[in-house]
Amino acid sequence: MAKGRMPGMGNMGSMMKQVQKMQQEMARLQGELEEKTVESSAGGGVVAVVATGKKEIKSISIKPEAVDPDDVEMLEDLILAAVNEALRKAEQMVAEEMSKITGGLNIPGL
Secondary structure, eight states: OTOOTTTHHHHHHHHHHHHHHHHHHHHHHHHHHOOEEEEEEEEETTTEEETOOOOOOOEEEEGGGGGGGTTTHHHHHHHHHHHHHHHOOOHHHHHHHHHHHTTEEEETTT
């Protein structure tokens, strides 16, 4: 055994380098996810929502035929459905992108 070296410490250094690289990749990805978007629609496309990878709503578009003053609840339901679907798609996009970096490791908080 080499003087002053503990068995397995070379592996620890290699592992730390891998962790640092993963952290750098995750930071880069988080920046990219702010720019990436997903789109969802409801009611046959009369309500459309665009969300970012940071799960922020970027835009909501409503076609005039979706606006019925006598049935505001229907429009509200369509908006909710489109927003929730867009956020679900954003979550899925983030999970897929993160798994590319982590190699499928289940890291809490990511």
